[in-house]
Amino acid sequence: MKTSNSYTAIAYMFLAPALILMGVLTFWPVGYNTYLAFQDYSIADGSATWNNFANFKYIAHEDLFWSALKNSLLYLLIVPVIQLAALVVAKMVNNKLPGMTLFRALFYIPVITSISIAGVVWANVYKYDGVLTWLLQSLGILHDQVNWLGEPSIALYMLMIFTFWKGIGYYMVLYLAGLQAIPAEVEEAAILDGANAFQRFWKITVPMVKPTILLCTLLSTIAAIKVYLEVIVLTKGQADTYTALYYVYDQAFRNYNFGRAAAAGVVVTFFCVLLAIVQFRMFGEEKK
Amino acid sequence: MKLKKMLAVGAVVFGFASVYAQADTELEFWTMNLAPKFNDYFNKSVADFNKANPGLTAKWVDMNWDQIQPKLIASIAAGNPPALVNFNVPWVHDFAAQGNILPVDQYMGAAKNNYSVGAIKDVTVNGKVYAFPWYNSVSIIAYNKDILAKAGVKSAPKNFDEFVNDGKQITAKTGVPAYAPKLGNFVGWFYYAGLPVVENGKAVFNSPKHVAFVQKFADLYKAGVMPKDVFKVEFEQEIAAYNSGKIAMMTTAPQALKRTETDAKDIYAKTGVAKFPVDAGKMAFGAWLMDFVIPKGTKDPAAAGKLGVFLTNDAQQVAFSKATETTFPSTKKGNLDPYFQAGAKSADPVEAGRAAAAGSMDNARTLTIPPGVLPDEAAMTKKLQDEIQDAVEGRKPVKAALDEAVAAWNEKLKK
Numbered sequence: 001m002k003t004s005n006s007y008t009a010i011a012y013m014f015l016a017p018a019l020i021l022m023g024v025l026t027f028w029p030v031g032y033n034t035y036l037a038f039q040d041y042s043i044a045d046g047s048a049t050w051n052n053f054a055n056f057k058y059i060a061h062e063d064l065f066w067s068a069l070k071n072s073l074l075y076l077l078i079v080p081v082i083q084l085a086a087l088v089v090a091k092m093v094n095n096k097l098p099g100m101t102l103f104r105a106l107f108y109i110p111v112i113t114s115i116s117i118a119g120v121v122w123a124n125v126y127k128y129d130g131v132l133t134w135l136l137q138s139l140g141i142l143h144d145q146v147n148w149l150g151e152p153s154i155a156l157y158m159l160m161i162f163t164f165w166k167g168i169g170y171y172m173v174l175y176l177a178g179l180q181a182i183p184a185e186v187e188e189a190a191i192l193d194g195a196n197a198f199q200r201f202w203k204i205t206v207p208m209v210k211p212t213i214l215l216c217t218l219l220s221t222i223a224a225i226k227v228y229l230e231v232i233v234l235t236k237g238q239a240d241t242y243t244a245l246y247y248v249y250d251q252a253f254r255n256y257n258f259g260r261a262a263a264a265g266v267v268v269t270f271f272c273v274l275l276a277i278v279q280f281r282m283f284g285e286e287k288k
Numbered sequence: 289m290k291l292k293k294m295l296a297v298g299a300v301v302f303g304f305a306s307v308y309a310q311a312d313t314e315l316e317f318w319t320m321n322l323a324p325k326f327n328d329y330f331n332k333s334v335a336d337f338n339k340a341n342p343g344l345t346a347k348w349v350d351m352n353w354d355q356i357q358p359k360l361i362a363s364i365a366a367g368n369p370p371a372l373v374n375f376n377v378p379w380v381h382d383f384a385a386q387g388n389i390l391p392v393d394q395y396m397g398a399a400k401n402n403y404s405v406g407a408i409k410d411v412t413v414n415g416k417v418y419a420f421p422w423y424n425s426v427s428i429i430a431y432n433k434d435i436l437a438k439a440g441v442k443s444a445p446k447n448f449d450e451f452v453n454d455g456k457q458i459t460a461k462t463g464v465p466a467y468a469p470k471l472g473n474f475v476g477w478f479y480y481a482g483l484p485v486v487e488n489g490k491a492v493f494n495s496p497k498h499v500a501f502v503q504k505f506a507d508l509y510k511a512g513v514m515p516k517d518v519f520k521v522e523f524e525q526e527i528a529a530y531n532s533g534k535i536a537m538m539t540t541a542p543q544a545l546k547r548t549e550t551d552a553k554d555i556y557a558k559t560g561v562a563k564f565p566v567d568a569g570k571m572a573f574g575a576w577l578m579d580f581v582i583p584k585g586t587k588d589p590a591a592a593g594k595l596g597v598f599l600t601n602d603a604q605q606v607a608f609s610k611a612t613e614t615t616f617p618s619t620k621k622g623n624l625d626p627y628f629q630a631g632a633k634s635a636d637p638v639e640a641g642r643a644a645a646a647g648s649m650d651n652a653r654t655l656t657i658p659p660g661v662l663p664d665e666a667a668m669t670k671k672l673q674d675e676i677q678d679a680v681e682g683r684k685p686v687k688a689a690l691d692e693a694v695a696a697w698n699e700k701l702k703k
Contacts (some may be wrong), residue, residue, distance in 0.1 A: 063696075065669045128516035147516040150681065236517055238677060242670065250666035255662075 031267075036262035048259070055263035065247050067265060071156055072244040074270070075224040078160045086168050090175035092204060104176070108169035115166070119233025122162050123149070126234070152240035155156055159230045159241055166230075169222070171216045178212030179205065214283035221275050225268060244268045293669050304380030316347045317372035317580065317594045318360075323350035329611040337598050344591050360583060361587035364388055367584035371592035372599070375419060377410050377577050381658035384413040389581040391398040391416035395593020402602065404650045407618035410577045419579035420596040421584075421618035423608055425541050426652045427564040427574030428644045430637060434558050435536040444562030448481070451565055452504055459501050460535050466513045467537040468521040471505070474676045475669075482568030486661055491697035493672075494690035502679055502686045509680050519677050531555055539564060541574060544640035549638060555620070561640040563648050577618060577651035612626055616649050623649045663700050671696045 012019075037055055039048035059065045093103050125131045126148035136142035148158045151266060183207070190200050206213070228245035235241045245268060252261035322330070330348045337346045340580030349370070351359065356373060363369040375383070382519055383389045393400065393416055400408065400417065407421035427552035429444055436444075436454075452702050455466035471477070478485050481501050481556040492498075508514050515521070515535065523540065530538040531552035538544060548556045564573050580599060581594045598604065606625045617623055628646035631639025662668050671691045677691035 062667065064670060145516060150517050152678075152683070160354065191659070236520070238674075247667075250670070254666040254669075255664060 004124065016115065032078045033105070033262045033265055036085045036259055037266045038263075039040070039259050041258045041262075051259065053203070055260045056267075059264050059267065065075055065244070065267075067240070068247040069267070069271075071240065071242060072225050072227060072268070074226045075155060075163075075243070076275075078163055078219060079220045079224055082164050082167055082171060082220055083213065086171035086216070087175050087205070087209070087213070089168065090179055090202075091201065092125045094176055094179045099164065104172070107172050111169040111173075113166075114136070115229045116233055118162075118166060119230070122165075123234060126158055149218075149235050150239050155235055155239035155241045159227070159234060162230055162234065163224075170256045171220065174216050175209060175212055178209035182208045211248060214279060217279050218276055221279065222272050225272055225275070241246060294426070307546065308541065311608060312343055312345045313591050313617055314345045314347055315351055315371035315588075315591055316376060317374075317595060317599070318370050319348065319350050319374040320353040321350070324613050326608070333599065333604060333607075337595060340598075341594065344594065352462075361388075364583055364585055367585060369586050371419075371582065371586050371588070372580040372596050373583060374422070375579055375581045377579070377654040378656055378659045380411050380419045380579060380581060381413055382660060383581065384416075385417045385658075385660050387585050388433045389418055390584055390586075390589055391418055392420060392582055392593060392596065393417050394595060395582070395590060396420070399597045399601070402619045402621065403423050403600075404620050404623070404652065405580075405653050406571065406575070406649075406653045407577055410575075410654045411579055419581045421601040422578045422580060423605065423612070423615040424575050424577045424618045424649065424652050425543075425615055426645050427539055428542050428641050428646045429562045429564050430530065430538040430545055430641065431560050431562070432530070432533065432536050432538070432555065433466055433505075433559055433560045435462055435533075436560075439536075442633055445565050446559065447565045448567035450509065455508055456511055459511055459513045459701075462536070464533075465515045465535050467539055468515050468518050468526050468535050470521060470523075470526065471519055471674070471676070472569050472679070473655070474586075474672060475657055476573075477501075479653070479655040480567055480569045480573055482570065486697075486701070487655060489701055491694045494687070494694040497691060499686050502690065504675065505680045506629045508688055510682055519673075539573070541614070542638070542645045545638045545641045546614075554644055556637060559635050560635040560642050563644045565649075566651055567655075570651055571653040572648040572651040573655070577652070577654045579618075615645055616652075618649070620650065620654075620686055623634055623647070646655065660698075665703060668697055668700055 008042050022072070036048065038050060038053065040046045040051045089107060093100050093107070123130075127133075128145045128147040128150070130148075132148060134143065135146050137145075149155050186204055186208070187200060190204055195203065227243050228246050228249065231237055231246055232245055237243075237246050244264065248261045248264045248268065251257050251264060255261075292551050322353050334346045334348055338344065340508075346568045356375075359381070360369065360373055376388075379380070380389070384391075384442050396417060403421045407424065409415060411417055411419035412423060429466055431444055435458060436442075439454075439458040441457055445454045458464065458466040478498065478501070483493065483495075483501060485491070505514075509518065515529065521529070525545070526535075526538055526540055527544050527547050530544075531548055533555060537549075545556075545559070545561070548559060566572060575600050580596045582589055582596065586592050600619070602617070602621045602625075605622040606627060609622070610614050610627055613673055616628070617625075623646040628642050630643070630644040631641070632647075634640050634643070636645075658666075659665070675689040675693040678684040679686040
């Protein structure tokens with residue numbers, strides 16, 4: 001007879017490898033970062049001294065940080081767009097027509113492309129005399145050359161398109177997994193009842209993949225707030241594309257002010273957690 | 289018994305000998321990112337130095353640039369710093385201000401006159417020299433002869449105003465952007481123009497002179513003399529644009545020509561080379577001086593100074609430049625060496641570029657604000673660059689942009 005205690009112990013034994021890794025690589029850095037946020041950290045001798053919220057006071061009065069945070073939050077616009085598109089695409093490629101595997105692969109290629117290489121390609125798409133300008137000019141939509149990544153009014157949205165292209169395949173695959181768990185009978189019954197494709201999508205597909213929507217939305221929200229790589233490879237923060245995490249990076253590795261960088265990091269984390277809570281409320285299972 | 293005695297005596301003598309051998313002063317010197325490519329040069333230099341200086345043993349240690357500072361701080365704290373450390377100019381100012389490196393005037397002695405004027409100025413803090421200038425580089429102009437001929441521009445610009453006017457003429461006549469100078473460090477451009485940036489703890493770059501200088505760039509941009517995305521242009525992009533004939537001139541380090549030689553032979557064949565013109569600042573553009581400093585607490589600073597003078601003397605600097613093929617000595621005589629000057633009349637752009645750059649070296653200055661002046665360098669630089677970009681690209685009047693940047697800087701400098 002095993003007691004429930006020994007079951008728990010065994011369960012923890014199985015969990016241990018993952019927990020230890022998480023502890024070393026996630027929980028400890030998060031904890032240490034939070035501790036640093038309240039300290040003056042000297043890189044020379046590694047000493048840290050309590051500074052009475054000075055880092056937070058500093059960034060509270062820092063216009064650059066707020067405009068960076070504004071850009072990071074603006075980036076959330078991409079979340080609903082990419083989620084809806086990924087779900088629609090997943091729905092489209094989730095059938096037994098010939099050539100579907102090819103389409104799935106095509107959508108997934110950008111996901112596995114390294115961001116720096118994709119960045120070089122897209123820099124040439126967005127160059128003022130690049131592919132996009134040429135395309136729009138030959139279609140007669142555009143007369144003058146546009147510096148897509150140099151105009152503050154549009155540059156951030158251009159980055160979002162890049163993120164969209166890069167991420168849609170990833171969420172598509174997650175949704176595919178969700179869709180394949182929906183029994184075919186449900187869909188067939190709806191067809192018999194005379195529901196059109198649009199109705200079936202909203203009344204059957206969306207409710208049934210709700211858990212996947214929660215997961216994907218969370219993932220892409222966090223990714224949007226943490227947007228940094230896209231910025232560094234495409235615009236270097238010019239043209240009003242400076243984001244909160246870029247600020248963190250600059251404070252840490254250009255100013256060597258790790259305390260201030262940590263504080264800015266904590267603020268970003270706070271927004272991530274806040275949005276996660278909102279999303280759990282929206283898409284989470286209601287407690288019965 | 290005799291044997292024992294002999295052994296004992298032998299041991300004593302041997303012991304003395306080993307102690308005596310120990311008495312050699314070991315001079316460890318650190319460099320950044322030069323191994324394994326330049327092992328031969330350093331091994332030879334170390335052997336030469338040890339031979340010429342009995343009782344001193346130089347020891348070369350190479351490390352990654354980002355390890356140098358933490359390791360040095362740790363070694364100073366532990367009381368066993370090396371004899372010499374390879375620094376860049378901002379670090380020299382930083383560490384001199386902290387008092388963690390020694391002034392080297394007394395160890396340099398008469399050798400001080402060997403170094404180029406700009407190099408000594410680069411490493412002078414509060415009237416004292418804090419480093420032995422070592423290798424450096426500088427910008428040149430490489431131009432497409434065909435495009436210049438088509439535009440009716442007879443020769444490369446000799447001063448900054450000519451540079452501006454030639455650019456306008458080239459674009460007006462040919463429709464090709466003339467150049468894409470790197471604008472990512474505008475502070476350097478102010479220095480280049482002989483304009484102050486921070487004086488007495490206040491930002492002063494919104495004077496009429498500064499406005500007029502930035503206005504030149506705004507006019508050039510508006511006329512299409514610089515490409516639309518000039519603010520995104522760095523070393524690689526500039527070479528790519530020149531190699532594809534999209535700009536008429538390159539304003540870059542001479543080693544870029546090697547890339548033109550391999551990647552764009554037809555453009556290379558019609559490339560001419562000239563010095564980058566100096567402006568009121570009397571400074572050559574695009575330098576980044578490397579040097580050696582003596583850390584505080586090193587065992588024998590005089591011996592360290594000897595090694596510093598040796599490693600940066602004419603012969604050593606020329607030999608090192610030959611090894612790298614892309615850097616230049618920071619000594620006056622070094623740059624007159626036939627290796628650099630042979631190309632002065634050469635039709636080969638790489639050779640000509642070497643001669644042109646060597647001719648600019650005396651005015652080469654590392655154009656940065658010394659560390660410690662700006663309380664929040666990242667944010668302040670960002671603010672300045674953003675405003676400059678808005679002004680140059682015509683989204684804001686120059687005066688308003690500079691005023692705003694100055695106000696933001698002064699608010700931070702006040703604290």
